[in-house]
Amino acid sequence: MAKIIGGYFTSHVPGIGGAIVRGDQETPYWKPFFAGFPPIREWLAEAKPDVAVVFSNDHGLNFFLDTMPTFAVGAAAQYDNADEGWGLPVYKSFAGHPALSWHVIDALVRDEFDITTCQKMLVDHAVSIPFELIYPGAESWPIKLVPISINTVQYPLPSPKRCLALGRAVHRALTSWGGDERVLVCGTGGLSHQLDGPRAGFMNPEYDLFCLDNLAAHPDALTGHSAEQVAELAGTQGVEILNWIAARGAMGDAAMCEVSRNYHIPISNTAAASLLLEPA
Amino acid sequence: MSVDLVSDDMQRRRAIPLFDGGLARRGFALNAMCFSFNDRANREAFVADEEAYCAKFGLTPEQRDAVARRDVLAMLEAGGNVYYLAKLAGIFGLGVQDLGALQTGMSVDEFKAMLARWADKVPADARVALCANFGEAV
Numbered sequence: 001m002a003k004i005i006g007g008y009f010t011s012h013v014p015g016i017g018g019a020i021v022r023g024d025q026e027t028p029y030w031k032p033f034f035a036g037f038p039p040i041r042e043w044l045a046e047a048k049p050d051v052a053v054v055f056s057n058d059h060g061l062n063f064f065l066d067t068m069p070t071f072a073v074g075a076a077a078q079y080d081n082a083d084e085g086w087g088l089p090v091y092k093s094f095a096g097h098p099a100l101s102w103h104v105i106d107a108l109v110r111d112e113f114d115i116t117t118c119q120k121m122l123v124d125h126a127v128s129i130p131f132e133l134i135y136p137g138a139e140s141w142p143i144k145l146v147p148i149s150i151n152t153v154q155y156p157l158p159s160p161k162r163c164l165a166l167g168r169a170v171h172r173a174l175t176s177w178g179g180d181e182r183v184l185v186c187g188t189g190g191l192s193h194q195l196d197g198p199r200a201g202f203m204n205p206e207y208d209l210f211c212l213d214n215l216a217a218h219p220d221a222l223t224g225h226s227a228e229q230v231a232e233l234a235g236t237q238g239v240e241i242l243n244w245i246a247a248r249g250a251m252g253d254a255a256m257c258e259v260s261r262n263y264h265i266p267i268s269n270t271a272a273a274s275l276l277l278e279p280a
Numbered sequence: 281m282s283v284d285l286v287s288d289d290m291q292r293r294r295a296i297p298l299f300d301g302g303l304a305r306r307g308f309a310l311n312a313m314c315f316s317f318n319d320r321a322n323r324e325a326f327v328a329d330e331e332a333y334c335a336k337f338g339l340t341p342e343q344r345d346a347v348a349r350r351d352v353l354a355m356l357e358a359g360g361n362v363y364y365l366a367k368l369a370g371i372f373g374l375g376v377q378d379l380g381a382l383q384t385g386m387s388v389d390e391f392k393a394m395l396a397r398w399a400d401k402v403p404a405d406a407r408v409a410l411c412a413n414f415g416e417a418v
């Protein structure tokens with residue numbers, strides 16, 4: 001049985017990648033955001049995960065509107081990043097864990113989650129930047145990747161309730177896996193932000209803190225809204241909280257200890273957060 | 281889900297607005313062109329001959345006009361999705377704060393100041409890293 005050693009949650013704004021390229025981590029603008037990560041890195045140095053199960057959303061690198069899966073699970077031996085069109089560096093590839101991916105896929109479909117299976121999948125900044133933040137300057141990623149992509153682009157989006165249930169089904173899959181991998185569960189994106197329309201620049205600290213305060217102990221509290229209500233509360237891109245909700249579900253229902261939390265406004269157009277949970 | 285809740289959500293989709301089937305159908309050609317800008321060669325082809333490149337993707341007159349005028353709100357109205365439009369904005373050297381300024385009628389500096397002001401709504405203890413142990417299982 002795989003051991004779930006913790007849950008790592010972070011914003012994944014492309015601007016973070018730009019700040020890293022420029023070496024802006026210590027500037028007054030960026031420092032309050034990057035300050036969230038040293039405690040997570042220290043914890044990782046001890047905890048040494050060897051697999052990361054990552055819930056994120058694609059931003060028009062791998063999926064287009066011709067075929068838009070609600071939930072997609074990667075089953076590749078390798079996941080490449082690629083040019084996203086706005087000048088970020090192309091990040092290094094991740095090694096996959098196809099055997100574990102297929103186990104998760106089998107378990108999910110048996111559990112009546114009829115997901116899409118991807119033997120090829122590009123991963124965008126939503127996967128790369130979170131790992132740049134916790135393993136800065138690494139020659140290669142020290143973890144193997146099992147990526148799970150949630151549609152946050154085109155409505156209908158899955159509900160928060162369904163995302164939590166998906167995560168819990170992933171948890172059941174991980175507990176029935178025969179290997180002894182140390183698994184880090186990750187949820188990326190958010191928190192509140194809106195890029196488009198007359199309400200561009202909208203944030204909602206009250207809703208963000210409601211999410212941060214309840215994710216560990218009361219994740220079901222986050223499922224009382226529809227996806228549309230989340231967009232109203234968190235902004236049109238704030239619906240990326242769905243990735244966090246699913247990831248929390250994948251940690252299982254045991255009690256959680258909040259190891260580290262950081263919340264900062266603004267980075268780019270976004271209310272940013274990082275959070276580390278571990279089973280109590 | 282009750283009929284009322286469904287109609288509330290449909291109302292939200294129109295009011296915010298949210299990118300659902302209606303906008304996704306209307307915007308397909310424009311978004312397809314923007315999706316192509318993941319490739320540098322396509323970005324260069326657009327810059328070299330914008331008219332021909334837009335024609336290749338069959339943009340509607342409304343979409344072509346919005347792109348020609350660099351009018352972000354009109355692109356959204358024509359079904360553009362911001363995740364794809366961001367790739368077009370990149371060609372013009374516009375970041376998300378520039379887009380925000382264009383959509384709200386603020387200057388970029390005003391828009392950035394507005395973003396920073398949201399921090400005033402954060403309680404002082406919210407940024408502090410906690411080390412709390414939640415002893416109860418879910």
Ligand SMILES: [Fe+2]
Binds near residue numbers: 012013059126190237
């Ligand atoms: Fe995102």
